[in-house]
Amino acid sequence: MVNVQDGPGDDPAPAAEAASLDNLSDVEVDEDDIDNTEMLPDFILGQYETVKRIKTRWRCNFNNAVMHLNGQDVVVSKVAGEFTF
Numbered sequence: 001m002v003n004v005q006d007g008p009g010d011d012p013a014p015a016a017e018a019a020s021l022d023n024l025s026d027v028e029v030d031e032d033d034i035d036n037t038e039m040l041p042d043f044i045l046g047q048y049e050t051v052k053r054i055k056t057r058w059r060c061n062f063n064n065a066v067m068h069l070n071g072q073d074v075v076v077s078k079v080a081g082e083f084t085f
Helices: 013-026
Strands: 043-054 057-069 072-084
Touching (some): 043 072
Antiparallel strands (some): 043 057
16 A cells, blocks of 8 residues: 655655755866867776786786877777886
């Protein structure tokens, strides 16, 4: 048996959600933070397959990766990289 009630105090979640959304108007966003794509460093974003480290040398294999190199985005299915720190 299911009881259904229609009343203003039945579900407090919408009121709490509306109160939390009101707090979002207090957030300040700088114009400089919105578009910094020119200043992004080179990076690789992907699913790693293996990561190996020998002293300061790292060898990584990625699947389904996106690389941001010299201001251009490159999509690859497999990539291997070697990094020295």
